[in-house]
Amino acid sequence: MFFDLVRRNSKRNRRENGLFFSSLLAAIVAFYIILSLPNQAVMGFLKEMESGAVDRLLSLIPAFYAVTLFMLFFLIYFASRYQLERRSHELGMYLMMGMRRSKLFFMLLAEDLWSSLVSIFVGIPVAVLFSEVISLVTARVVGIGILGQQSTFSLSAVLWTMAGFLLIKLAAFLLLSGKFASTEIGTLLSATPEGAKKQRPAMLYRIALVIGALLLVTAYILAISGEAWYSLAAMGMTLSMGIAGTLLLFFGLRTVLDTLAKRQTGKSGLGVFTFRQLQENVIGQPISLAVSSLLILGALCCFGYGVSMTLYYGSDDTHTLDYTFQDAENPLVIPEKLKNLGLDDCFESLFDMRIGHILSEDDNEGEMLGMNEVLALIEQEPDSSVKSDLLGEYNNLNNPYIISLSGYNQLLAAAGEPPIMLNNNQAAIYGYAAFTNREKAELINRVLSQKPEVVVNGERLQLSGTLQTRNPVTDRSITLYFALIVPDETFDRLADKSYTHYWNAILSHQFVQENSGLMQAIQQVNQKLDTTGIHYESYLQSMGRQLFYQVSSSYLTLYLAVIFLIIANTVIGIQFLTQQRKTGRRYQTLVRLGSHYEALCLSAKHQIQWLFALPAVVAAVGSLFGVRALFSGFLSPDMAENIPGLYRIAFVILFLLCMVEYGYMLAVTRASSKYILTQMEANREE
Amino acid sequence: MKQAILEIESLRKYYGRHENQTKALDGISFKVLPGEFLGIMGASGSGKSTLLNCIATVTRPTDGHILMGGVEVGALKGSKLADYRGKEIGYLFQNFELLDNLTGQENILLPIGIHGVTEKEGNKRLRELAEYFEITDVMNKFPSQMSGGQKQRVATARALILSPQIILADEPTGALDSKNARMLMEKLAGLNRMQQSTILMVTHDSNAASFCSRILFIQDGVIFHELRRKVPNETQQLFYERILAVIAQLGGGSANVL
Numbered sequence: 001m002f003f004d005l006v007r008r009n010s011k012r013n014r015r016e017n018g019l020f021f022s023s024l025l026a027a028i029v030a031f032y033i034i035l036s037l038p039n040q041a042v043m044g045f046l047k048e049m050e051s052g053a054v055d056r057l058l059s060l061i062p063a064f065y066a067v068t069l070f071m072l073f074f075l076i077y078f079a080s081r082y083q084l085e086r087r088s089h090e091l092g093m094y095l096m097m098g099m100r101r102s103k104l105f106f107m108l109l110a111e112d113l114w115s116s117l118v119s120i121f122v123g124i125p126v127a128v129l130f131s132e133v134i135s136l137v138t139a140r141v142v143g144i145g146i147l148g149q150q151s152t153f154s155l156s157a158v159l160w161t162m163a164g165f166l167l168i169k170l171a172a173f174l175l176l177s178g179k180f181a182s183t184e185i186g187t188l189l190s191a192t193p194e195g196a197k198k199q200r201p202a203m204l205y206r207i208a209l210v211i212g213a214l215l216l217v218t219a220y221i222l223a224i225s226g227e228a229w230y231s232l233a234a235m236g237m238t239l240s241m242g243i244a245g246t247l248l249l250f251f252g253l254r255t256v257l258d259t260l261a262k263r264q265t266g267k268s269g270l271g272v273f274t275f276r277q278l279q280e281n282v283i284g285q286p287i288s289l290a291v292s293s294l295l296i297l298g299a300l301c302c303f304g305y306g307v308s309m310t311l312y313y314g315s316d317d318t319h320t321l322d323y324t325f326q327d328a329e330n331p332l333v334i335p336e337k338l339k340n341l342g343l344d345d346c347f348e349s350l351f352d353m354r355i356g357h358i359l360s361e362d363d364n365e366g367e368m369l370g371m372n373e374v375l376a377l378i379e380q381e382p383d384s385s386v387k388s389d390l391l392g393e394y395n396n397l398n399n400p401y402i403i404s405l406s407g408y409n410q411l412l413a414a415a416g417e418p419p420i421m422l423n424n425n426q427a428a429i430y431g432y433a434a435f436t437n438r439e440k441a442e443l444i445n446r447v448l449s450q451k452p453e454v455v456v457n458g459e460r461l462q463l464s465g466t467l468q469t470r471n472p473v474t475d476r477s478i479t480l481y482f483a484l485i486v487p488d489e490t491f492d493r494l495a496d497k498s499y500t501h502y503w504n505a506i507l508s509h510q511f512v513q514e515n516s517g518l519m520q521a522i523q524q525v526n527q528k529l530d531t532t533g534i535h536y537e538s539y540l541q542s543m544g545r546q547l548f549y550q551v552s553s554s555y556l557t558l559y560l561a562v563i564f565l566i567i568a569n570t571v572i573g574i575q576f577l578t579q580q581r582k583t584g585r586r587y588q589t590l591v592r593l594g595s596h597y598e599a600l601c602l603s604a605k606h607q608i609q610w611l612f613a614l615p616a617v618v619a620a621v622g623s624l625f626g627v628r629a630l631f632s633g634f635l636s637p638d639m640a641e642n643i644p645g646l647y648r649i650a651f652v653i654l655f656l657l658c659m660v661e662y663g664y665m666l667a668v669t670r671a672s673s674k675y676i677l678t679q680m681e682a683n684r685e686e
Numbered sequence: 687m688k689q690a691i692l693e694i695e696s697l698r699k700y701y702g703r704h705e706n707q708t709k710a711l712d713g714i715s716f717k718v719l720p721g722e723f724l725g726i727m728g729a730s731g732s733g734k735s736t737l738l739n740c741i742a743t744v745t746r747p748t749d750g751h752i753l754m755g756g757v758e759v760g761a762l763k764g765s766k767l768a769d770y771r772g773k774e775i776g777y778l779f780q781n782f783e784l785l786d787n788l789t790g791q792e793n794i795l796l797p798i799g800i801h802g803v804t805e806k807e808g809n810k811r812l813r814e815l816a817e818y819f820e821i822t823d824v825m826n827k828f829p830s831q832m833s834g835g836q837k838q839r840v841a842t843a844r845a846l847i848l849s850p851q852i853i854l855a856d857e858p859t860g861a862l863d864s865k866n867a868r869m870l871m872e873k874l875a876g877l878n879r880m881q882q883s884t885i886l887m888v889t890h891d892s893n894a895a896s897f898c899s900r901i902l903f904i905q906d907g908v909i910f911h912e913l914r915r916k917v918p919n920e921t922q923q924l925f926y927e928r929i930l931a932v933i934a935q936l937g938g939g940s941a942n943v944l
Contacts, residue, residue, distance in 0.1 A: 264799075586787075590796070593796060596764075
């Protein structure tokens with residue numbers, strides 16, 4: 001009998017509060033997905049080549065798990081409180097009928113437990129399926145072999161998901177029942193347990209509104225100007241101003257709604273009722289609305305930043321070389337060795353890139369390169385941060401690398417670019433792409449156009465052409481920040497005889513296609529190469545690193561964004577539906593005064609739109625500054641240059657999020673209309 | 687003879703089935719004439735609230751007819767039904783049913799918004815009603831800041847704002863103290879006297895009933911007795927005593943009435 005009641009009550013709770021139940025399911029899916037991250041195919045793949053970084057990322061998972069637990073606790077506490085409040089009359093009746101508080105406690109606990117078990121029962125399979133799909137899709141997108149795909153199912157993830165979920169459910173329940181135990185039966189039985197909140201003078205709210213807006217604006221300015229990033233204290237200050245500003249804004253918002261309601265007086269429709277209901281909601285829960293707004297802001301920033309960064313890392317198209325081989329003892333035998341392995345067919349081209357230091361005759365490295373003319377030309381440029389950076393950089397060049405022109409021209413040819421034409425007294429400049437933004441490149445090219453001369457080991461060379469930024473080797477074989485590209489003859493004359501031969505290779509188009517993509521083609525060749533002693537670097541490493549940034553930034557930011565969004569929207573939705581149920585009698589009165597069903601639904605719809613829009617709009621405005629602030633805080637110079645592009649992406653994301661908000665609004669509106677329909681047929685009064 | 691505003695013909699309302707059937711109304715017929723102040727009295731469960739609910743279209747009768755101005759109320763649907771509820775009848779609840787998050791003025795003007803009457807007309811009527819019911823100083827207050835009497839007078843003003851054909855009052859003094867009850871009844875009676883407003887009031891309260899011009903007594907779903915105040919000779923006090931006498935007969939004493 002007791003368990004029958006428990007089962008029925010818990011079923012009713014799930015049905016009446018579908019929004020909350022779906023959020024619980026989402027919570028379980030979120031827990032499982034973050035916990036099963038190490039089992040994802042792409043993570044396993046990355047671990048092979050970027051194990052250090054992947055380990056660091058995976059070691060963050062417990063922290064993410066804890067943060068998620070905390071956030072979801074907030075949601076569950078809120079939602080359970082609403083649910084208990086809604087049932088307070090019923091619970092009061094149980095007590096009146098002589099049920100002992102301890103028994104009632106166990107009944108509620110059992111209901112809660114039953115609900116949790118149902119959620120887990122439904123949620124875990126969904127989560128496993130979801131995680132599997134994510135793994136397959138990412139594997140497909142990045143082109144990892146699916147043949148070796150293993151299941152992402154992780155028993156420990158399932159157990160931790162259940163443990164975490166039950167823990168926060170139980171904690172919320174204990175906290176709430178503590179509050180409930182001290183409530184008198186009379187209070188439980190009364191229809192509106194909260195009663196009207198005491199109002200303070202209207203002036204106070206107006207001041208709060210103004211101060212809130214001012215604090216927010218100040219926080220935005222600090223964040224966007226970059227000042228917030230100077231120190232931890234400045235950042236803390238900016239964040240607290242933002243949070244305090246949002247809280248005060250929502251605290252003071254009631255005066256705006258009051259004015260809006262007064263404007264509607266006497267007008268056609270239920271405008272007054274709409275705004276008064278809304279005002280009551282805002283007065284009743286300013287903090288939860290403010291927190292929701294901050295969560296949406298967090299979600300928007302995570303989404304905007306995460307996706308922009310992902311696409312940014314994904315958009316690197318400067319890749320030309322697939323392999324660089326090295327053999328310190330006998331470099332010239334590399335082509336032979338590859339042929340013996342039967343790999344020569346795989347490559348479209350194989351060429352030697354000679355890179356070395358300038359030959360030093362008197363061990364006086366400091367005078368190896370004279371850049372005075374170049375420095376003088378840079379000095380003539382208008383003042384800018386790029387100019388001073390460049391002066392510092394070029395002043396400290398002592399013994400730069402030199403690259404042989406023939407090898408570099410082959411690289412350019414492979415990339416489909418025109419070759420560099422130099423005579424024996426000329427040289428070109430190479431600069432590392434990641435450290436060269438457009439402004440810097442333009443400055444160098446202006447200087448180069450005046451054909452200055454440099455002195456290399458006593459020999460004068462005229463600089464010619466434009467700045468070259470194409471990496472002469474694959475990935476990290478060697479990283480050159482600055483080098484001179486010189487004709488082969490000059491190279492032979494100037495280079496230290498211990499220079500290095502880097503054999504660059506590019507896989508043939510046909511071979512790549514036969515192996516269904518570059519990733520697998522490289523893996524295939526690597527397997528063969530690993531059986532020999534040839535030292536090689538492949539594009540896979542570089543691709544792996546890019547992929548790692550892409551995956552880690554997208555996974556974590558999108559994960560957080562989804563959690564934030566779910567919590568914020570569920571809290572707002574539940575808050576509205578609970579208030580609507582609490583004030584159901586008002587809807588009945590309106591029906592008796594002759595209100596149509598459509599008019600009531602429209603009023604509710606407007607309330608919902610406003611209630612969702614208020615935090616969302618505050619957050620959206622904030623996010624425009626927030627994402628910008630994240631960019632100014634985190635981006636390296638060459639990324640910062642692409643801010644307009646990143647912004648466009650962020651805007652698309654904002655639009656998508658608006659759609660999510662709209663979806664939630666629709667769901668709540670539907671629930672509300674359904675409820676209003678039940679109020680249309682007034683019950684017989686006893 | 688004047689054309690009746692409201693005609694009730696053989697109204698029946700049964701709850702439940704077979705042996706569990708309760709006959710809340712079992713063939714009631716009467717008419718309400720324009721300008722009449724009709725009271726309906728009866729013991730708890732006698733069917734008087736059911737009768738009012740049927741007229742207000744809150745409950746659908748099992749059988750019989752309700753004609754308002756010659757129109758069958760049961761046949762109204764959709765917007766016509768909503769208009770009937772808001773414009774043709776003004777409903778006065780025992781527990782006021784003011785929306786507690788709206789000010790007095792907003793509450794009174796609510797039907798205007800619902801039924802799309804022009805703002806100018808509404809404001810004129812609002813001023814008249816506020817003055818008549820002495821509630822001008824609570825216009826900008828919320829119900830929680832008003833006394834019970836003020837609340838019921840605001841609710842009455844709301845019921846009257848669209849000048850309905852008939853006011854249906856369900857125990858309007860039920861939640862009021864005697865002083866406020868008397869004040870409200872005087873205001874309602876004044877309205878009936880001066881503006882010829884038609885009022886149909888269900889009540890337990892013999893005092894309140896003594897303001898009526900005619901009283902129907904209901905017992906077990908049928909009309910059991912009718913009293914008419916003899917105007918102009920009969921004083922309110924004498925009428926009151928006659929009401930008490932009927933109540934004493936009704937079911938054998940007041941124990942069954944209250």
